Amino acid sequence: MVGERRGRIRAADIATVRERSKIDEIVGEHLQLKRAGGGSLKGLCPFHDEKSPSFQVTPTRNLFHCLAGETGVLTENGTVPIRELAGKTIRVLNGSGGWVEAPFSAYGVQRLMRVTLTRNGRTKELHATDEHRWFVPSGALRQHRREKLTRDLRPGDRLSHSFPMSRVLNPATRPSPFGIGRGVVYGDGTRAGAGSIAVLYGEKDLELARYFDGCRSWTEERGTRYYGMPAYFKDERPALDEDASYLLGWLAGYFAADGCVAEDGDAILNSARQEDLEYVRVLCTRLGIGTFGVAKQTRMGIDGVMSDVFNVRFMTKGLPVSFFLLAHHRERHLARTKAHERENWVVQSVEWSDRVEEVYCAEVPGTHAFTLEDNILTGNCFGCGEGGDVISFVQKIDHLSFSEAVELLAGRAGVQLQYEDDGGRPTGAPNRAAAGQRARLVAANTAAADFYAAQLMTPDAAIARTFLAERGFDKQVALDFGCGFAPAGWDTLTKHLRQAGFSQEELELAGLSKQSSRGSYIDRFHRRLLWPIRDITGDVIGFGARKLADDDPGPKYLNTPETPLYKKSTVLYGVDRAKRDIARRHQAVVVEGYTDVMACHIAGVTTAVASCGTAFGAEHINVLRRLLMDQDEFRGEVVYCFDGDAAGQAAAMKTFAEDQRFVGQTFVTVEQEGRDPCELRQAHGDAAVRDLVARRVPLIAFVLKTTLAGYDLDTVEGRVQALEKAAPMVAGIKDHALRPAYARQLAGMLGNTDEAEVLAKVRAITGEDQPTRAPKRQKAPSRSADDAAFFIEREAVKAALQSPELAGPVFDAVPEAAWTHPDYAAIAAAVAAAGGAAAATVTGMAWLDLVRAHCDRESAQALLTALAVEPMMAPGEEVDSGYVQAVVARLQEMAAVRRVAAVKGKLQRMNPVESPDEYTRTFGQLVALEQEARSLRERAMGGLGR
Incomplete structure (x- = not known):
């Protein structure tokens, strides 16, 4: 606070302060101003990172303002219109080919110019303000970039471009065979029952068959069909957060199925569905492979009907040879005759348009540039639209309230302020x-x-x-x-x-x-x-x-002890240095010490602050809310940086209790080796500190992961206890819209827990599912005969009791964990204790009495006689070994599916960057389990009538 509140300031005093405070002098303390003609001054905008000065000051009017523009932006998730990014912080591609965090905002209405561009026969238009910055290649080898404003662009100017750094040209990154198989099925496969099959003909059958070793196949005159793949191979595209080898494998398999390489070396992927190719472009962006836009052609099909066909062309210099799985594709790629692919868009014309509309701005650290649709590199700031007088400038530059700004300026100008109440009556002599x-x-x-x-x-x-x-x-x-x-x-x-x-x-x-x-x-x-x-x-x-x-x-x-100036509950070290970047980037990073703040700022994390002499608390949060403008219509971001030891995890858990005070999103980042940012910078350099912040995860996700780590999730008891502990955390999330998503994530992390069960638990805690009156007390629901697991387990034990000679070794091989009903599990254990079904030397009542003698569960004993005489549900009149084996295979397949869910939950709880070897082993385990489940499912198919 600049001064103590004593009522409102007299309007006449405010006018005097405004009159005596020279805006050019005040602004000049923060940036260098140069004459711009017409009595105005110009400099670099202090509220936005930019290289071309667009911030104007008019001393005679005591006002300032700057300029604007709009278009679409390339993000990690594809091209997004800039208007949809306003108020968000998004990872964008900078001028160096790296992904960086950048906040976007909307800043008022401006008039726009139209820029018409061409490349490879295509034409597109962009709209920007006349002083928006662009880059054109310069130098003898065009290795440098020169800035040009929109109004200075001329026909023939080539706009600079930026592509992501490649993740696939490293020889160590090879296409994953599992990914290849999935990609081939997506392109040249079809659904079959509950799964999918690959359909390969001619050369494809000869060269791609090795990716389907172990699959059942059917060869006919035209080619071969390979069976046994999961349905999602055909129905779903892979998640973009899969590892690079897997994604490259999928893309290579899809290209082998539906792509072609022209005689001149052009690599082109075709599809009847535009959305598939738009996804491919996003995937290529993630992998650092350049693409040209999706093109559409209308052709007549073999049925005589005109239909649209789409294709996307790859920039071949970004494709490794291993990408080309077919021999003739590799040969044409290696012998390609195109010496150069035109990557730059060329300016055709620049003219004023009749568009006057809302404009937008991105503020990118480092290169002060970001990438638009089709990889066009543009200047850091599409516009700011800042405006106001000397008081509002001080408010914005120092993040003060109106009264605080007036008091600060009054002190500089020597104006003695008078205060009055709401009725205009003086509140007493000023407290000099x-x-x-x-x-x-x-x-x-x-x-x-x-x-x-x-x-x-x-x-x-x-x-x-x-x-x-x-x-x-x-x-x-x-x-x-x-x-x-x-x-x-x-x-x-x-x-x-x-x-x-x-x-x-x-x-x-x-x-x-x-x-x-x-x-x-x-x-x-x-x-x-x-x-x-x-x-x-x-x-x-x-x-x-x-x-x-x-x-x-x-x-x-x-x-320092508590003084009239120093209140430790509100003081944040480094806030004076960080305030502008916090406001610009809509992000604050909270660390634990003075040297951590120093290390962060030196490393480029210029939004770092720390509490002083006390834990970070509620009043510190209020300070950050003010800087972040943390309101319902705008959501800032707070990142807590804790040590990776137990104390750091405990601090993160404690912080979760205060998380509800922010409207904005709250994240946490933890250095796994226990280093603080200062130590991390010493050990691994500035980039490691920036990467630590970039690896932030939502605080709720971190808290859930930390909480679940304290339970044995391989046991039913552990999962139940973990759910009891974690469900209230999900129920306490302030954003109601996020609760169902985190409930589903919690179910996945728990492994074998049903999503509906977790959602119901969360809703019960929040009272969302509470009826208007108290319901009658009901008994706990029992397992239904319509429950698939109930049915299969019952059939299996009936087979073991009625026909041990048919159940034989397949029943005895069922693991204990496959049984979910306690009575059926007890009967299976009794069969094993009696020597096993395969070793049974007696049948009928003698076998039943032997099993009963080894069964120590009273409720299970009561079931034995009923199960020994209850007819089995075989589709034919007689029960044969095929039906029994199908039942047991289905029982084992259901157990395998539960293990798949458990391993998937484990993968969700793991960080592939921090534990790459363990993640790879677990992923391999998941693939093996899915193959086992698929094999068991195939064995069960056909033998069951239900």
């Missing part, structure tokens, strides 16, 4: 003492910061300089952050500030001095490394001090 006291305390802290910074360069401060150097901070960094050193003398600072004109009362009130046990006044800090702590306006309000000497009896960290 309070206003003067704050100014004096800020001045004392500022003088102390200068003193400590000078002391850091003295010989006595070598231990402090060493501390910083060991953590990767050099002299310039220490100066930038204002680091200082408190000397060993008892009253060195106190004497220095007294000589500078500050009273002892002021020094004590500021927390810089304290009274010793002898009654004299001494410095608060001795032999410590210090960080000046600033409020949001940049005023020094206190210090954080780190112990350096082993013989220092004090705590490791010591902070």
Whole structure:
């Protein structure tokens, strides 16, 4: 707070402040202004990253403004109109071919110019403001980029492009055989019953058959059909977050099925469905493979009907040879005659349009550029539309309320403000003492910061300089952050500030001095490394001090005590440096210490802040809400960065309780080796710190994963206990629309838990399914005979009791985990204890009595006689070994499906980046289980009439 609230400020005083505050002088403190003609000044917009100045100031009118534009943007999930990205932070492709986070916003109505472009016979139009920035290749080899504004573009200009860095040209990335098989089925397959088959003819049959080893096949004159693939091979495209080898394999298989390589080397994929090729373009973007746009042709089919056919052409330089599975495709690719593929769009014309509409802006760190549809590289800012007067400028630049901005400007201009109540009546004489006291305390802290910074360069401060150097901070960094050193003398600072004109009362009130046990006044800090702590306006309000000497009896960290300036519950270290980027990027990163903030900012994570001397709490959240503009219509993002040890996980769990205070999304990122950002930067460099933040996960997802890690999810008891613990967390999610999605995710993480069960549990906790009146108490539901598992298990035990000679080894091989009904499980165990069905030497009542003698479950004993005489449900008149084997295969297949669900849940809980070997082994286990389930399903098919 700049001043203490004493009613509203008189309108006449506000007018005086506005009149005496020169906007060119105020703005000039934040950016360099140059004359732009007509009495205006121009500079780089302080609210948006840009290279071409678009921020204009008109001193005579005391106003400022900047310009705008709009079009579609290339994201990791495909091309999205920029208007749909407004208010979101999205990963976009920058000018270096890397994916970076960038916030998007809408900024008012502007007039647009029309830019007409051509490439490879295609024409497209873009609309942008006249001062929007573009890039054109320059230099003898066109290896450089030169900026041009829209109005300066000329016919013939080639616009620069940007493509993602390749993930497939590394020889270690080979197409996954499993992915290839799935891709072939998607292109050249068909559904068959509950599964799918591959249909291969001619050359394809000869060269692609090896990807279907182990599958049942049927060869006919034209080719071969391969059976036994899951239905999703034909029905679904793979998820984009699969690993690169798997996605490359799927794409290669699909291309082998439906693609062709022209004589000149062009690689073209064809499809009757445009949505398939749009997905392929998104997939290629993920893999770093360039594509040209989807083209449409209308052709006459063999039935004489005209229909649309679509194709997409690949940029062949981004395709590895291993991508081409068919010999003639490889031969044409290697012998391609096209020397160059035109990647640049060429300007055909630029003219004013009649469009005047809402415009949008992306703010991209680093390269200050991002990529549009069809890989066109464009300038960082499509527009800002900022406007206002000197007061609103100070509000925006320093993130102050209107009253705070007026008070700050009044102090600069020497205007004494008067306050009044809602009726216009004065609220009393202004509190000059309070206003003067704050100014004096800020001045004392500022003088102390200068003193400590000078002391850091003295010989006595070598231990402090060493501390910083060991953590990767050099002299310039220490100066930038204002680091200082408190000397060993008892009253060195106190004497220095007294000589500078500050009273002892002021020094004590500021927390810089304290009274010793002898009654004299001494410095608060001795032999410590210090960080000046600033409020949001940049005023020094206190210090954080780190112990350096082993013989220092004090705590490791010591902070300024509570003062009129320093309130630890609201103070965030680094907020003065981070505030603008937090507001621009709509993201705040919360770390745990001073050196972590320093490391983050140096590494490029310029939205990092930390609490000082206390845990991050509710009032800190309110500070960030203000910076993030965290309202229902706009959702900012807070990323908590914790150590990977138990304490860090505990901190994340504690933070979840405060998560409900944000409307915006809350994320967490944890360094798995236990390093904080400072240590991570020392070990692996700046990029590792940026990557740590980029790997953030939703806080609720992290909390669920951490919670489930404490239970044995391989057991029914563990899953039930985990659900009881985790369901209230999902029920507590503030965004009601997210609850069903996280309930489904929780079901997947639990493995064998039904989604409907989890959803019902969550809704019961939230009261969404509560009836208007209390229902009658009901008994717990029993297993129904219509339940597939109930039916199959009952048939299996009937077979073992009535026809042990038919059930034989197949029944005895059923694992204990396959049984879900406790009575049937007890009977199966009794059969095993009696020697097993295969070894039964007696039948009829003698066999039944032998099994009963080994059955220790009373309810199961009661079932034995009924099951021994109940007819089996075989489709024919007689029960044969085929039916019994089909029943047992179906029982084992259902158990395998449950194991598949459990392994899928385990995969969901794993991070492939942090545990690549374990993830690969588990993925291989999943593939093997799915193949086992499929094989069992085929054995069961045909033998069951139900």
